[in-house]
Amino acid sequence: MQAGYTHLDETIVALATPPGMGALAVLRVSGPEAWQKVDSVFRSARKGRGLLGSKGYTLHYGHLMKGEEVVDEVLVSLFKGPRSFTGEDTVEISLHGSVLIQRAALDLLTGMGVRMAQPGEFTLRAFLNGRIDLTQAEAVADLIAADSDAAHRMALHQLKGGFSHELSALREQLVHFASLVELELDFAEEDVEFANRSELKQLIAQASGRMQHLIASFRQGNAAREGLAVAIVGAPNAGKSTLLNALLNEERALVSPVAGTTRDTIEDSLHLGGYRFRFIDTAGLRETNDVVEQMGIARALSRSAEARLVLLVVDAAEVDAARVAEEAKRPEWLGKPLVVVLNKTDLLADDGNAPAEALRRSGLEVLCCSAKEGRGVAALKKYLIDEVNQGEAAADDAVVSNIRHLHALEATHQALSRVGAGLDARIPGDLLAQDIRLALYHLGEITGTIHHDELLGNIFSRFCIGK
Numbered sequence: 001m002q003a004g005y006t007h008l009d010e011t012i013v014a015l016a017t018p019p020g021m022g023a024l025a026v027l028r029v030s031g032p033e034a035w036q037k038v039d040s041v042f043r044s045a046r047k048g049r050g051l052l053g054s055k056g057y058t059l060h061y062g063h064l065m066k067g068e069e070v071v072d073e074v075l076v077s078l079f080k081g082p083r084s085f086t087g088e089d090t091v092e093i094s095l096h097g098s099v100l101i102q103r104a105a106l107d108l109l110t111g112m113g114v115r116m117a118q119p120g121e122f123t124l125r126a127f128l129n130g131r132i133d134l135t136q137a138e139a140v141a142d143l144i145a146a147d148s149d150a151a152h153r154m155a156l157h158q159l160k161g162g163f164s165h166e167l168s169a170l171r172e173q174l175v176h177f178a179s180l181v182e183l184e185l186d187f188a189e190e191d192v193e194f195a196n197r198s199e200l201k202q203l204i205a206q207a208s209g210r211m212q213h214l215i216a217s218f219r220q221g222n223a224a225r226e227g228l229a230v231a232i233v234g235a236p237n238a239g240k241s242t243l244l245n246a247l248l249n250e251e252r253a254l255v256s257p258v259a260g261t262t263r264d265t266i267e268d269s270l271h272l273g274g275y276r277f278r279f280i281d282t283a284g285l286r287e288t289n290d291v292v293e294q295m296g297i298a299r300a301l302s303r304s305a306e307a308r309l310v311l312l313v314v315d316a317a318e319v320d321a322a323r324v325a326e327e328a329k330r331p332e333w334l335g336k337p338l339v340v341v342l343n344k345t346d347l348l349a350d351d352g353n354a355p356a357e358a359l360r361r362s363g364l365e366v367l368c369c370s371a372k373e374g375r376g377v378a379a380l381k382k383y384l385i386d387e388v389n390q391g392e393a394a395a396d397d398a399v400v401s402n403i404r405h406l407h408a409l410e411a412t413h414q415a416l417s418r419v420g421a422g423l424d425a426r427i428p429g430d431l432l433a434q435d436i437r438l439a440l441y442h443l444g445e446i447t448g449t450i451h452h453d454e455l456l457g458n459i460f461s462r463f464c465i466g467k
Contacts, residue, residue: 008125011037013109014117014466015102022097027105028466029091029114030122035078037112038091041065042076051091056080064095066108072101086122087129120463124456127448133164134448134459138402141463142225149274150224154399163398163405164447170207171443177203178436181429197423204420211413214400221401223308223388227269227276230384231304234313236284239343243313243371244268244281247381265303273385280307285327305332309387311380313341316348316368319355325362337387339365341380346370404459408442415439 011031017024029038039051044062051060058078064071072095079090095101110116120141127137139158146152157163177200232240248268266281282300304310310333314324319342328338340359345352345368352368359366367383369376400406415438422432444450 007115008128011114012117012121013106013114014122015106016092016466017097019099019102021099025095025097025102027093027095027102027109028117028122029093029109030084030086030088030117030125031114032089033114034089034091037109037114038076038093040112041071041108042074051076051078054078056083064093064105064108066104071104071108072096082129082131085131086125087131088125117465118461119465120460120467123463123467124460127456133161134451135164135167135402135405135446136161137448138459140467142401144464144467148224148227148271148276151276153274154221154224154401157398158401163400166210166398167443167447170210171440171447171449173203174207174436174440174443178433178440181433181436201420201423204416204423208413208416208420211409211416214398215406215409215413217398218400218406220388220390221399222403223275224399225401227278228309228384228388229278229280229307230309230311231280231282231300231307232311232313233282233285233300233304234341235315236286238284238313238315239371240284240313241266241281243311243341243343243369243377244279246369246371246374246377247279265299272381273389275385275388277384280304301330301332308336309384310336310338311341312338313343314359316342316345316352316355319358321355321358321362324359325364328364339367339383342366342368343371346373346375405446408446412439412442415442 009032011029011033013027013029016026016028035051041064042051042060042062043065044050044060046062049060054060056078057080060076060078062074062076064074075094077092077094079085079092081088081090084090093105095105106116123132123137123140126132127134132140136159139155142151142155143159146155232244234240244266248270265283267278269276269278271277280303282303283296285297285300312324312328312333324340328340342352342356342359348355356366356368367376367380369380371377400409415435418435419432419439422435441450445455
């Protein structure tokens with residue numbers, strides 16, 4: 001953790017609005033001397049009225065002063081700790097958005113001994129002062145970064161504490177049983193059991209089931225947070241670039257009857273059903289002696305291996321079901337949802353029904369379309385939305401989107417599984433207690449009940465300055 005993060009006795013300041021010129025800018029000041037420092041450079045429009053004698057949660061109009069020189073006309077908001085975002089006395093100064101004024105105001109306050117805040121330091125102080133837990137702090141960053149409806153909903157739910165409350169309730173139950181098991185160790189010679197083993201077994205079963213549910217929700221949560229990468233692959237001239245253009249409803253990729261037009265990957269995003277899908281158009285897959293095209297094909301396979309879902313585009317007029325079925329088994333695509341997009345069906349009398357059935361008999365999922373005419377594109381979009389919504393959680397249910405949370409939940413689940421197995425084997429209480437403590441430790445890592453400086457530094461250094 002950076003050294004400045006530990007100096008909670010210092011008053012800090014940062015621009016809370018995006019840098020650059022705008023109609024307005026907001027400076028945030030927090031710390032034990034926040035009111036005093038701002039009061040020393042503020043002149044209220046109401047003569048004789050300063051900030052120090054004012055009530056919290058009030059607005060004050062006046063001027064920011066450098067000696068007798070007016071820096072700007074401002075509106076000052078006062079927040080009294082501990083009922084503020086950071087849990088400390090806080091001031092927010094709204095001023096005109098000139099870059100010159102912003103810099104002058106910051107220079108004025110730092111000249112008074114107020115330190116420039118580090119990335120995420122305001123939110124870190126909110127966490128360290130008990131205003132929010134670690135999952136809520138991370139939700140603040142996710143909320144700022146949200147670029148889809150799903151990401152926004154998920155971050156807002158986590159910020160309200162939905163995920164934290166569930167984990168806290170489970171942790172309280174485990175703490176209760178852990179304390180009883182620990183108590184048994186003090187009476188080992190009497191061979192007594194304070195912790196009801198059947199109740200503990202039932203709790204472990206319920207907790208393990210819930211852990212599995214949360215772990216499984218990561219697929220949906222990560223898609224909402226990061227966007228779902230969709231690789232468009234297939235042979236040259238199958239219509240991959242035309243399909244990309246049809247999905248985006250714009251001429252994003254160059255389309256040509258010449259095979260091998262696409263030599264590199266082309267990416268663009270589209271919001272569907274509240275999620276952001278990142279489509280990756282790739283070079284046509286075929287045997288070639290062209291060195292540049294070989295590089296494009298290698299990159300196509302590499303990017304498709306990283307994708308969450310694969311669209312294998314096939315020319316409807318040139319379907320070889322056995323070959324397509326074999327192509328779909330490429331190691332880069334194993335374990336991924338894959339759908340065969342039977343393209344150019346407008347050139348067939350039966351709209352591609354016969355080749356589609358042949359492919360389905362090979363065990364493949366098939367969607368027919370004519371990317372050139374736009375037919376079947378709506379059905380493909382619906383398929384994508386349905387795929388990401390499989391097992392969708394209820395609106396008020398917790399969804400895991402953070403890889404750090406996922407790893408901690410997996411470790412918790414493993415510890416609980418060992419407790420369950422130990423109960424079945426009727427192992428001694430000291431061994432049960434060891435795994436219960438381990439489960440509690442990993443749950444505490446998620447909410448920040450248990451934390452260390454390196455973890456906090458890694459999390460909060462990724463925040464924007466001013467938050």
